[in-house]
């Protein structure tokens with residue numbers, strides 16, 4: 001097994017500790033399954049330089065300062081994320097091409113672990129989404145089950161249900177293929193997501 005660099009293991013450990021503090025729930029069980037898979041297996045580490053940071057990354061500092069005002073475990077997720085944020089391959093949604101509009105310039109996603117990230121992994125993909133204030137990330141869906149850990153607050157919606165506000169340290173659990181969207185209010189939205197990529201379990 002390849003050795004995971006400290007900057008990544010510190011981030012995963014922090015996420016694990018934050019998840020352990022959650023009340024018993026389906027999202028807690030989902031995170032536990034992902035953490036177990038990440039613990040059992042380390043992929044190839046990609047140390048190459050990533051692209052330039054897109055404009056929305058100017059909001060990273062403000063988003064992380066929200067985390068620094070919450071619980072110790074979330075503060076630590078924020079600290080360990082800050083240590084890797086500049087290394088990440090931030091990019092707008094790949095299927096979105098209109099480079100002139102507010103959404104294109106007001107959001108970015110980055111894979112941390114998984115294809116295209118800092119480390120490959122067969123079972124789990126971990127990443128981050130950053131959304132500028134007052135920008136909405138439109139409906140999307142995907143086969144993998146997904147769990148978000150909110151670092152800086154925003155609102156989430158599943159299917160045609162009402163928008164739900166989620167603060168730093170709270171979570172959202174998306175079953176496979178559910179339509180979901182998110183939007184930032186007057187603060188930037190930052191969330192860490194985990195996707196379960198294995199289809200045969």
Ligand SMILES: [Fe+2]
Nearest residue numbers: 140142146180
């Ligand atoms: Fe998603």
